[in-house]
Each structure stands twice: as C-alpha cells, then as structure tokens.
Amino acid sequence: MTAPLATSTPPLTLHGRIREDLRERIVRGVLRPNDRVPSESELMLQYGVSRITVRQALGDLQHARMIFKVAGKGSFVAAPKPFQDLDRLQGFAEAMNASGHRTFNRLLQLRAEPASAAVARALALPRGTLVTALQRVRYLDDRPVSVDFSWLPLSLGSRLRREDLSNRDIFAMLETELATPLGHAELAIDAVPAPADIAARLDLATGMPVLHIERLTHDRDGRPVDHEHLYCRSDHFQYRLRLHRA
Template structure:
C-alpha cells in the first residue's frame, strides 16, 4: 500500500491524534486500506505526518478500540474484517438476510433427530413434557467461515416434513412457508451474552470461553401458534444484530389553569337540540 501524506491542521482545536485517527478511519471505510491488509507502520505514519510516535500510537489505539484494526505482535496493525449484521426489525431467516448483502451462506447439519421435549422446549412449543419434538443442530457458514451454531426445535409433524428438505442451503423459515404452507406471523426474541463451551468452541472454530451472542427466538405462525423455538449462538467477533428504535413522545401536558375544550353539542336527527 503506497504511503500518502496526511494533511494535518496544527492550529485546529482538534487534537493531532484525532485528526490522524479520522483520516485513517476514512481510508479504512472507503477501501483504501482493504480488510486484513497491513496498516502503515508507526514509523511510516510518522513520516507521513511529522508527529511524535506517542501521537501515532494514540491514534492507532483508538482505532483498535473501535474494532477497525487489530494488532499482531511483531507484525504490526491490520484492518479488521467488517462484521456481518442482521436487522431485527423484520422476521427473516439468516440466509435470507445475508444473501441480500451479497454473502454466501452454507449450513453444516450436525444433528437431525426426534427427541422427548425438555421442559423448557415443551413450555415454549405448547406441548406436553416428554412429547416427541424435532431437534436440528446446524453450523451456519458465512463466506465459508463458521459464524453461528443453531439449535432448532419444532413439533414432530413439522419435523417429519423437513426430513427431506434441503437444510444445507435453505433457511428453515423459507422451507416452512414454501414447502409446508405454514405462514409465519411473529417472533419473540431475547438476547444475551455467554461464553463458548468446548463443543461450541470446536463447532465455531474459536477458543473455549470466547464471547458468544446468544439469541433465544420463539416463532409463531400467522394464527399465533408456536411452531419454531431455537437458540442461536453467534461468534461475537464476526456478527452483529442491529435494530432501530423510535422514541415515543408523551402527550404534551396541559398548562395549569387551562380550560378543558368544550364538548361538541349533540344534535338530534332533526339537526337541533
């Protein structure tokens, strides 16, 4: 990557390290510094800006805190791979959302089996304890790298219909709607953070104890019946869930002493009192 002079403004109220950070951030976001490419070294950045090494380190440190770069001991700083993300303002399957962003999604089916419903699953799916349900485990691969581990429970009847479905390349949501004629209605989600146990760490190619984003999702059909209960475990370093919320504005309080608006006069059918 060819170096280029950083045009700093020494008389600006904005600190020099902030100016450098902002210029480097712009270079990362506009593609001048490609994902996983090496950033200019501290000495190269000094030559590009004529500032102290402490100022350079402060700028790089802030970029690292923002997740835009990462450091490799003895090799320097590198541009982070952008995280994939999914908006949760609409009900979508993972592949459905990612393919719209140009990502390749493939699934590795770990288990497909029929098991007695654990108590928490029976409660969510509104079946009796121990009743047979379908349990599906899949590793979701984003651009050929493992990004999430998905544990799905469905009523047995729906699971029987999914036995011959293409679970390697298709979302269960789309299979339910298109193959099983089950229109989806809504979903309840809860999100928390957990640490990867040995099994999850192995499946997701990460280290035991690594942070994972856990999504618990209960999906209902259009009539409100629960049909799909799942746990989704995402690698915290590769994926984000995003949502937009609007502030609800309360009605403006009426000034003290203000008179209530007069009620409209009620007219009879003849048009008068």
C-alpha cells in the same frame, strides 16, 4: 443573574487526533476496504509525533475493528461486518444471500426426542411430547458464525427430513414446502461464555463470550412453530435493529 458556564469539548490528544483523522478517511471512503493505511513512519513524519503515539492511534482503530494488521506488511482497512436486521423476521441465509454473502449449514443432528420442560413450554405442548430437534453450524463466507439449536413440533419437523438443510433456512421451508406462513417472533439476547462444545464448533477458546439469542417463532395464527437457541460469534457478524421513539 449569573450566566451559565459554557461547556467545551476537551482537545484531542495527539494519538486521538491521528485516530480521528484516519477514522474520517475510512468513513468517507478515501481509504477503502483492504487499502493499506499509511505506515507508522509515514504517520510519524506527517504529524511530527513519536512512534508510540502512532501505535496508540492504530491500536484504537484495530480495537474498533476498523483496521487489521498483517505481520511485515502494515495495517489495512477492514471490510464492514456482515449484518442482519432484527426488525424483520427473516432467515439467516435469506438475509446474507441478499447482500452477496455465501452461506452454508452443517447439520449435526436431526432427530425426534421428548420435549424438555422448557421446549414443551415454548411450543405449548405437554412435557415429554416428541418434537424434532436440529443442531446446525452455520457458515458465512466459509467461516463458522453460529451454532443453532432448534425444536419444532413433530408434525412439522419430521417433514424436514426430506429437505436439503445445507443451504436453506427453516423459515423458507416452513412457508413453502410446509405451507406454514410465519407471523411474528419473540427474542431474548444476552452474552454468555462459550461452552467447550460450542467453542470448538466456532473455532473459539472455551469461555470466550458469544452472543446468545433465544427466539420463539409463531405462525400467522399465533401458534409457536420454532423454538431456537443461537450462539453466535460477534467478531465475524453482527445484528442490527432500528428503534423509533414514540
């Protein structure tokens, strides 16, 4: 009987070895956020390699957003991206403020309008029923990270006009001021090219990819209360989800 062939991991290239050595130092905390990474000349001397090899390694780390470059000063360790867990139903400000980040909402629109076919279907209302429509730009640590479109039944949304929408989540206001405990939400996530109006709000070039989230939130009794389309920059912020194998 022939023994199975042993498999082995191919050896790292020279630039791969430098990249992985630096990655390990960052992950272990030897190099901390905003620490300066050894210069190209220092890495050339340490590893006995050419400048192009060092630049390949640093380029890989920059592409992975583990480091960033400052012209004339060198490369520095990037801070971890802020993130929100999707395995909990919580508002953006609720999640970010709990981890020490500042949030702010710029309200672009708050009005009553007839429900489109898609909005009416989501909120289980007849087409053309008046609903409350909101549009906001959400900021994280003074940078725009998402443009949010929200539609709520008029009975709930009209009462939001009396609330401060600049620093609070709709979820929090639904549960406190509007006495509407939340139950669950359904999400669909994809990537889309940013339309011109959304790209301008997010300081992006038109057509750049953004993360698109469609979310329908239900109250504790299962009634749909908040239908949303969120367009998010993926370079300043990320969503995370823990999955369990049954």
